[in-house]
Amino acid sequence: MVRQKTILKALAGETQDVPPIWMMRQAGRYLPEYRATRAEAGDFLSLCYNSDLATEVTLQPIRRYGFDAAILFADILLLPQALGADLWFVTGEGPRLSTISDQAGLDALKPTPDIHETLSPIYQTVRNLSGALPSETTLIGFAGAPWTVATYMIAGRGTPDQGPAHALKDENRTVFEGLLARLTEATIEYLSAQIDAGAEVVKLFDSWAGSLKGSDFDRYATGPARQIIEALKARHPDTPVIAFPREAGDKYVGFHQATGADCVALDNSVSPGWAVANVQKDGCVQGNLASSHMVTGGEALAQETRAIVKAFGNGPHIFNLGHGITPDADPDNVQRMIDVVRGG
Ligand code: CP3
DSSP states (O other): OOOOOHHHHHHTTOOOSSOOBOOTTOSSTTSHHHHHHHHHHSSHHHHHHOHHHHHHHHHHHHHHHOOSEEEOSOOTTHHHHHTTOOEEEETTTEEEEOOOOSHHHHHTSOOGGGHHHHHHHHHHHHHHHHHHSOTTOEEEEEEEOHHHHHHHHHHSBOOSSOHHHHHHHHHOHHHHHHHHHHHHHHHHHHHHHHHHHTOSEEEEEETTGGGOOHHHHIIIIIHHHHHHHHHHHHHOTTOOEEEEETTOGGGGTTHHHHHTOSEEEOOTTSOHHHHHHHTGGGSEEEEEEOTTHHHHOHHHHHHHHHHHHHHTTTSOEEEEESSOOOTTOOHHHHHHHHHHHTTO
16 A cells, blocks of 8 residues: 555645645745756746756755655746747746737637647646656646736736736626636646646646635636636546635635635635634645745744644644745745754
8 A cells, every 4th residue: 555645635634743845936046956957948938848947946846855745847827828928027027928908819819729739848847747756745736727817918917906907807897707718718628638647736826816806706716716626626536626815815714615626725814723713624724834934034934833833733734835935035944944844
């Protein structure tokens, strides 16, 4: 009998003495070995589409820290690119895309089955990783949730308040909902292909879910997540799904049942005590240490890490940050966090 991987146990609802741990953006610029491989690739997108180098950077944090999960190295904005949007990254600023604002722009997107042509190197990375990871390490695939991806496609860049996407929603609901429907359909095919290639878990990142309020949240965050998870479960009933409706606040309550997610990932704006009573009661949760501790370290890092492990310790829990680790983080602080979680 092979012992089941710790991440899969947590996702199956098991409470463990030591929670499994991985970290959002664990392959990233805070690591010197990542910066070296990225320089070899030339730029970020070339790194994403180079299966050998993307495999290498995915493995780097596993080698250095022995995390319980590896997350495929790619980006949520590769899907819009595969649908025909132009995509580039401006150093020090972030992503830029061609924008969609009307029916003609929506109609110009490529048909869903065509996405695999652009995304085939990503599936190759997943296949490489399936063969290369240690037997105890779980491989996580991912995609952006339709709302979050749409905010970038509508604005052509990251925006502090997702204003352009909210404006299109209010001014031309047909085009806005049409875009979300196209993204929902394509995300199902993209994640399904990652699972076929060997992803053992998939995660849906709704980084900007928090700016959807009231019934907008239900329609444009919960609804698409439910549709995607339902379709994935029909094809891959044994593959767990993690949903991350970041900054959902009160809307975290009931998100497991409303979407069918096996695990709900928490940002660090919710207190562990509240989340235990209101979210973990429904299933596995992931989170939620503030990523700033990876910069500042010290006793506060150890104390806060211990408090999170303790608070979530009576139910299924995957230890993680509340958002991605930042480039200014100290790699030694990551080791300190892991040592505290594992009881060192
Ligand atoms: O977590 C991992 O290690 C896996 C890889 C991964 C990346 N992006 C690599 C990346 C994942 C899961 C993502 C998700 C992603 N990408 C999200 C959702 C999660 C979140 O952070 O809210 C979003 C919104 C994006 C879009 C994106 N990609 C932005 C806004 C930026 C620029 C900001 C930044 O941090 O530089 C990126 C670039 C990006 N994606 C980098 C990495 C490692 C940095 C690129 C570089 O090396 O210069």
